[in-house]
Amino acid sequence: MVFSIQNGIIETVKTVFANGVAAVVAINRKYAHPKITMSPAVKASLLLLRLYLLFLVVLLAYKFYTIVTGGSM
Amino acid sequence: MDFLSRFYFNYRRIIKTIQIYLLLAGPGLIVMIADNDAGGITTYAATGAKFGYNLIWFLILLGPVAYFVQEMTVRLGAVTKHGHAEAIFSAFGSFWGWFSLLDLSLVNWLTLVTEFIGMTAGLSIFGIPPVLTVLIVVTIMMAIVISGRYWTWEKITMVFCLVNLIYIPAAILVHPSVPDVIHNGLIPNFPGGFNGELFFFLMANIGTTIAPWMIFFQQSAVVDKQMKEKDIAWGKFDTAIGAVFTVLVAVFIIIVTGTLLHGMDVESAAQAAQIMMVTHPWVGTMLAIGLFDAGFLGALCIALTSSWAFGEVFGWAHSLNYKVKEAIWFYLFYFFALVTAGSVVLIPGAPLVLITLFVQVVAVTLLPAALVFLIILLNNEEVMGKYKNTLFDNIANITIVTCIIVVSSLYGISTLFPKLFG
Numbered sequence: 001m002v003f004s005i006q007n008g009i010i011e012t013v014k015t016v017f018a019n020g021v022a023a024v025v026a027i028n029r030k031y032a033h034p035k036i037t038m039s040p041a042v043k044a045s046l047l048l049l050r051l052y053l054l055f056l057v058v059l060l061a062y063k064f065y066t067i068v069t070g071g072s073m
Numbered sequence: 074m075d076f077l078s079r080f081y082f083n084y085r086r087i088i089k090t091i092q093i094y095l096l097l098a099g100p101g102l103i104v105m106i107a108d109n110d111a112g113g114i115t116t117y118a119a120t121g122a123k124f125g126y127n128l129i130w131f132l133i134l135l136g137p138v139a140y141f142v143q144e145m146t147v148r149l150g151a152v153t154k155h156g157h158a159e160a161i162f163s164a165f166g167s168f169w170g171w172f173s174l175l176d177l178s179l180v181n182w183l184t185l186v187t188e189f190i191g192m193t194a195g196l197s198i199f200g201i202p203p204v205l206t207v208l209i210v211v212t213i214m215m216a217i218v219i220s221g222r223y224w225t226w227e228k229i230t231m232v233f234c235l236v237n238l239i240y241i242p243a244a245i246l247v248h249p250s251v252p253d254v255i256h257n258g259l260i261p262n263f264p265g266g267f268n269g270e271l272f273f274f275l276m277a278n279i280g281t282t283i284a285p286w287m288i289f290f291q292q293s294a295v296v297d298k299q300m301k302e303k304d305i306a307w308g309k310f311d312t313a314i315g316a317v318f319t320v321l322v323a324v325f326i327i328i329v330t331g332t333l334l335h336g337m338d339v340e341s342a343a344q345a346a347q348i349m350m351v352t353h354p355w356v357g358t359m360l361a362i363g364l365f366d367a368g369f370l371g372a373l374c375i376a377l378t379s380s381w382a383f384g385e386v387f388g389w390a391h392s393l394n395y396k397v398k399e400a401i402w403f404y405l406f407y408f409f410a411l412v413t414a415g416s417v418v419l420i421p422g423a424p425l426v427l428i429t430l431f432v433q434v435v436a437v438t439l440l441p442a443a444l445v446f447l448i449i450l451l452n453n454e455e456v457m458g459k460y461k462n463t464l465f466d467n468i469a470n471i472t473i474v475t476c477i478i479v480v481s482s483l484y485g486i487s488t489l490f491p492k493l494f495g
Contacts, residue, residue: 023387027167034166036453045445046165056438056485063489 097307098314099227100294103374104143104287105315106234109322110371111191112184112432113281114342114364117323120274121330122339124265126249129258129324131275135282136320140313141473142444145451146288147308148460150295153450157292158382161446164456169442174386176439181286181379183432185414188375190425191368193418194343198350198361207415214373214411218404223297223393230373236366237322243359244325247332254328276484282319283477285439286378288447293381297392305460326363329356372411380407430488437485441478448474 036042109117120128146157153160158177162170192210193203217229263271291312300308330345333353339345342364349357377393380403384391390400397404417423448470451462462470487493 027162027170027386031162031167031170034164036164036449037455042449045449046169049442049445052441052482053438056482059486059489060434 094307094310097298097300097304098311099231099298100291100300101143101147101308101310101312102315102318103227103230103234103370104291104294105139105312105319106237106322107290107370107374108139108282108284108287108319109237109367110184110281110375111188111195111342111364111368112371112429113323114191114326114367115340116274116277116281117326118330118334118342118345118360119339120278121327122334122337122345123274124271125331125335126254126258126327127262127264128274128278129254129327130261132278132323132327133259133320135278135323136316138279138473138477139282139319140316141469142283142447142477143287143291143312143316144309145447145462145466145470146292147295147300147312148305148457149447149450150292151300151302151305151308152457152460154296155292156296156381156385157289157443157447159385160292160450161443162386164450164453165446169446170386173439173442173446174382176435176442177285177289177382178379180432180435180439181375182410182414183428183435184284184286185372185375185410186417186425186428187432188368188372189415189418190429191342192365192372194341195346195361195363195365195368198343198346198357204419207419210369210372211408211411211415214369214376215404215408217373218377218393218407219397221394221396221399226393227298230370233366233370233373234318237363237370238318239359239363239366240322240325240329243356243363244328244332246356246359247329247353249328249332258324258327273484273487276480276487279477279480280433280436280484283440283444283481285436285443286375288443289382290374290378293378293385297381297394302460329360372414376407376410376414379410380404433488434485437481440481444474444477 117132149160150156155163158170158174161173189207189210193206196206197203218226220226265271295308330339333349333356334345337348339348342360346357346360346364349360351357381391383389383406384400384403387402389402391403392400395403417428418425448462448467450456451470452467454461
């Protein structure tokens with residue numbers, strides 16, 4: 001039996017990748033709907049979290065910009 | 074005779090209580106002592122060197138803060154029988170689930186690198202090359218987990234927790250002035266006034282007290298230990314004892330560096346140990362051993378945290394009660410995290426300082442989310458039943474969580490923009 005890159009490595013990588021994608025899809029389907037009751041307080045908390053993360057992303061982008069342009073703060 | 078029988082009865086009762094505690098002790102004690110990881114030891118050493126005993130009172134205040142956050146994970150784990158990653162997926166859906174899982178794995182891996190930096194720096198003081206340190210550490214860490222019993226892992230880890238107390242004899246050896254420790258350390262004060270530098274140190278100490286991995290770790294450990302609702306009181310007691318130890322260790326490190334290095338700018342615990350090796354070899358040796366042990370404990374817990382989290386979400390067998398062949402992905406993930414993080418330290422010219430700073434920034438993106446999810450879940454009657462937060466719990470927890478979010482965010486931002494606070 002002759003070892004070939006096509007069968008030996010590429011196919012294995014393909015299989016692993018396909019299995020990984022299938023697992024992620026299955027997880028997304030399983031947890032598609034939040035089980036917790038979305039009361040106004042929970043909704044407000046999650047909205048604040050999103051805004052907070054957005055703020056951090058903007059800060060990181062700004063830091064990246066200052067590094068690229070050679071500025072400092 | 075009556076006195077003797079009562080004495081014997083009480084003696085037996087105390088022994089029984091201790092036996093029960095020793096059976097149920099573990100997650101709280103381990104997470105709290107591992108909280109004093111390599112980064113934590115460096116923060117305390119630098120704080121003591123910079124401000125002497127003056128910030129001991131502040132560290133004592135951080136004990137209850139850590140307790141209140143971590144005890145929530147005991148209740149959540151014991152009631153839901155799910156780790157924190159799985160609980161987030163289930164309660165808040167896949168968006169927040171993936172965000173938490175991927176952010177956790179990134180921040181954990183970066184923190185793992187810092188633990189290896191601490192371990193290699195600690196042992197290099199004794200002339201042990203980093204490559205040997207990494208090899209030995211990874212081998213020991215694999216050996217600890219492959220027993221196939223959570224109980225074995227837990228008890229071995231608790232031996233390493235005992236080594237973390239090495240700072241107590243070290244502090245006794247430096248003969249600190251007890252009146253000075255009490256006067257300067259226990260009365261709240263801000264040495265040199267409240268300025269940008271002091272604020273940075275306060276933020277760093279808070280940042281090292283609560284880390285995202287701790288929340289995920291303790292909840293998963295409670296589940297893996299198969300603790301039930303009836304064990305919650307013991308779990309909380311275990312966490313409280315752990316909080317006492319974490320503060321004790323921090324205070325004794327401050328006493329060591331506050332006595333011997335007061336007024337110096339120390340950049341790392343390894344640097345402090347190296348300086349002490351010249352003047353106080355025994356103390357320097359203890360500091361170096363303590364630094365290695367801290368990194369080891371941190372790495373052990375952090376690598377497991379990621380494995381547990383991925384196992385929960387992907388549905389792999391994810392318990393230390395499984396043999397390697399029964400939970401191959403769980404152990405492979407653990408091994409992979411250790412090997413890759415250990416390898417980074419061995420790369421010549423690797424940006425280790427940048428990684429250390431980056432940990433703070435990435436942690437800030439996850440910690441608020443993990444804490445908010447914790448509070449929401451603990452307030453949900455469908456999830457928690459009679460173990461949901463009381464009004465007192467909510468007042469304490471929401472206040473603490475708000476303060477942690479604000480301060481850790483400022484710490485992360487000050488890492489990005491060092492000149493922001495002067």
